[in-house]
Amino acid sequence: LTDMVMALPGLVVALALTAALGPSLFNAVIALGVLSIPAYVRVARGQALALREREYVLAARSMGASTWHLLRAHVLPNVMPAVGVFMTFHLGAAILASSALSFIGLGAQPPDAEWGSMIGAGREYVLGHWWYVTIPGVVIILTATSLNLLGDALRDWLDPRLAREGA
Template sequence: MMMTEERPAAIASRRRRIDWAKTFWLLRRSPLTLAGGVIMALMLLLMIFSPWLTPYDPNALDLTARLQPPSALHWFGTDEVGRDLFSRVLVGSQQSVTAGLVVVVIAGGLGSLLGCLSGVLGGRGDAAIMRLMDIMLSIPSLVLTMALAAALGPSLFNAMLAIAIVRIPFYVRLARGQTLVVRQFTFVQASRTFGASRWHLISWHILRNALPPLVVQASLDIGSAILMAATLGFIGLGAQQPSAEWGAMVAIGRNYVLDQWWYCTFPGAAILITAVGFNLFGDGIRDLLDPKAGGRH
């Protein structure tokens, strides 16, 4: 009797081990995905532990050490007021990476729910939501983001909010498309027949089955959100001084690029490496979850 009761649990445990083994095997086949995962993990660790890793106070002024080149004392050199650039780049990971994550959480969460609701409602409600999304998509993303950020006021929080609003239509369209497919499944039709509410259909059936493509979209959007936040910081609509934000640091460093090359090089390299790492990892996640890419074979 005990053997028959334990057998389903043992089978489920074995299946989970097989799934994890297949996942690691697929990741090992893609060196770029592994590289992206390593970069992503490193940036997340820096985001968490950077306050304890900085050798200097990132906002401490030392005019006697202004614009010094990279050395044993200052690995990335110093800026125009003597602040250690290595410390500022490390601390800047908190703002830049956090901005990417917050944007994806806001845009992905609201956009997914709105898209699922649009697909479930149908009729005039669906048409009204999608026409609004079409209007937003008809405006270039950068132009709309800059307009919203300028209207809200220059700050990192407002920049994240502006980027998230602009990214919402992409999740709405994707979630609605998945909803139109999933709502035709037999178990969804059965739940509707037995009187399930729209919220129950969305939360228990549709959203769960539409999650894989939404996760892929979110993983790919983090790198784009980091670049967009850096762009707003570069033009003065993002984080403000003395905040150590990579885009703002590049904006000031460009004034010294001919003689003090290190000023904008290291923050710019941090933006590039972080965005590329998240994009590579997102491509790997897409390959794992896309049956046509071999992730389920």
């Protein structure tokens, strides 16, 4: 099921879902959120499967630890950093997708201010007042880039192997 959902182009499906639910920022966020769940599931599952065979998990299991104890004490604390790093990378893409939906009129509706709708409203004034579209566009790019850099720094900080290798 995860592979099927991830095989579909996310923005196109979000566009269809938002159009079906009605244009609003809430519906756009719901559509983007539902479509991003399989990616988070894949990251968490991959980490959990890798941790399942680690020595400390096998040792705790051999000493009689319950499945819930293994999950709470060993698996979850080691899965959450990877999910957190993925979330910071994914937030930049979600902001871009939300802005795209608002730009075409399926996201935030006036009088709500949203960067994509600001660009959409300013495109008819672009020749005379270029800053109407440039400033929100630059802010979108800076926000997405900042979130990606934050995710990169978070990954470097949370991954002890990178610190040992001097990367």
